Amino acid sequence: MRVVSLVPSLTEAVAESAPGMVVGATDWCSHPAGLDAVRIGGTKNPDVAAVVRLRPDLVVANEEENRLPDLAALRAAGLRVLVTEVRDLPGAFRELDRLLVGALGLPRPPWLDRAEEAWAGVRxxxxxxxxxxxxxxxxxxxxxxxxxxxxxxxxxxxxxxxxxxxxxxxxxxxxxxxxxxxxxxxxxxxxxxxxxxxxxxxxxxxxxxxxxxxxxxxxxxxxxxxxxxxxxxxxxxxxxxxx
Missing domain, CATH: 3.40.50.1980 (Nitrogenase molybdenum iron protein domain)
Known part of the structure; x- marks a missing residue:
């Protein structure tokens, strides 16, 4: 699958789980280091035309970080857009699983298990x-x-x-x-x-x-x-x- 991510943390999540899957990312997507992806602008002002030209199978966004008009424009161009909603830690784990395993069909990445284990033991x-x-x-x-x-x-x-x-x-x-x-x-x-x-x-x-x-x-x-x-x-x- 070809993924364009409009969220830095989700860019890292997808790229670490499936190297090469992210074909487009924002200028703020700094991880993982050496990410080979076309830069398509910022989280608040993505270049919609540039995203469309990349022909992604999925655009990954977030209800807080990205603007509704941009997401509407991407959908109007015929692109599939998955919008995450993260307000707390359990919600983050649910949305990561929904994205990586549900939407992208990937095996559950080991780092996600390690993250859940790390926070389960927090004091x-x-x-x-x-x-x-x-x-x-x-x-x-x-x-x-x-x-x-x-x-x-x-x-x-x-x-x-x-x-x-x-x-x-x-x-x-x-x-x-x-x-x-x-x-x-x-x-x-x-x-x-x-x-x-x-x-x-x-x-x-x-x-x-x-x-x-x-x-x-x-x-x-x-x-x-x-x-x-x-x-x-x-x-x-x-x-x-x-x-």
Whole structure:
């Protein structure tokens, strides 16, 4: 089968499970390394005509990462589009199985079994902590309700202060975040690339955990190592004291 993927984590999931199957991917699809696929633009602005020219048997998308008008245009061009919905870890495992085994007819990949086993044995990192999780700056945006990343953090003992917000990615001013009563700020390196010099300084006195965005937000082969990588970061390996 020929697959065009509009989602970086699903690009990795398909390519690792069936090398050579992915013929088209977005500019943000950075894994696996050395992926040999035609680049068809971004997740929010794919080149629909370029996707059609690749004659894929299936286009893989996600209800959060991709825009409805683009998906409608691909369907109107006669392409089969599978749209995933991932709001938590069990949902990620279900959708990966639906895509890889159900839609693509592949054997269940070993990495998926390893990922389920890894998360089945997860224990919280120390005492539960209350945190906010910025995903963008200028303006500040944080994780809100029903997010995959928020669910992973909760399983590691980090409770999202904005999990009950009516929006999934609310805009919250930095001053309000600083007054939220949290004892931790979790800063991923994507989609905004937070670093020790760009993020912690905005919240002096509040510990900041710098974490891998791929391990926090991607649902694919990285899930197998995510508990260890995130656990180390949240437990002190990448925690820095601000101010």
């Amino acid at each position: 919280p990192v120390g005492e539960e902590r209350l945190a906010f999780v910025p995903v963008w700056r200028r303006p500040w945006m944080v994780l809100g309700r029903d997010t995959f990343a928020g669910d992973l953090l909760a399983r590691l003992g980090v409770r999202n202060a904005y999990a009950g917000h009516p929006e999934r990615y609310p805009r919250v001013p930095a001053a309000e975040l600083a007054r939220s009563g949290c004892d931790l700020v979790v800063l991923p390196d994507e989609p905004y690339r937070f670093t020790a010099d760009d993020g912690p300084e905005a919240f002096p006195g509040l510990p900041a955990a710098l974490v891998s965005g791929r391990h926090l937000t991607w649902y694919g082969p990285s899930l197998a190592e995510a508990p260890g990588v995130l656990g180390e970061a949240l437990g002190g390996g990448a925690v820095v004291a601000a101010g």
